[in-house]
Amino acid sequence: MAILALAGCATPQQRAAEKDDNLAAAGFVIRPANTPQRQAMLRSLPPNRIVQRAHGNTVSFVYADPLVCNCLYIGTQQAYDAYRRYMQQKQLADEQQVTAETWSDAGWDWGPWGPWPWGP
Numbered sequence: 001m002a003i004l005a006l007a008g009c010a011t012p013q014q015r016a017a018e019k020d021d022n023l024a025a026a027g028f029v030i031r032p033a034n035t036p037q038r039q040a041m042l043r044s045l046p047p048n049r050i051v052q053r054a055h056g057n058t059v060s061f062v063y064a065d066p067l068v069c070n071c072l073y074i075g076t077q078q079a080y081d082a083y084r085r086y087m088q089q090k091q092l093a094d095e096q097q098v099t100a101e102t103w104s105d106a107g108w109d110w111g112p113w114g115p116w117p118w119g120p
Contacts, residue, residue, distance in 0.1 A: 012067065017068045020068055022086060023063055023075065023079075026075065026079050027075060027078065028063065028074060028075035029075070030069070030071050030072075032069070032070065033071055038072065041072065042064050042070070042071075042072060045064035046064065047067065048065060050062070050063045050080070051064075060074055060075065061074070061075045061079065063075075
């Protein structure tokens with residue numbers, strides 16, 4: 001539960017920065033919005049969300065970050081798949097941590113529920 005509480009306390013900038021790090025680790029390429037064309041593209045995309053874009057026969061995944069880096073993260077299908085795998089593994093690890101913390105609560109008394117694990 002502590003993990004969920006801490007995650008809830010993170011600022012939008014902290015959450016976006018963590019996502020930026022995860023995208024870069026998965027193989028997304030960072031492109032600063034340092035030209036008028038890139039600025040326009042950044043403004044045209046939903047902020048802090050991954051969107052799929054096709055260009056000819058190529059499919060790219062684009063993440064616009066106007067908050068932390070004022071940049072675009074552009075990834076291939078392989079980079080997107082790596083990002084999704086990492087996020088699923090992270091979610092599972094977070095859930096396992098919460099479960100472990102819940103079950104380690106010494107104050108929890110199974111007595112009223114009868115003999116563990118089947119009850120009276």
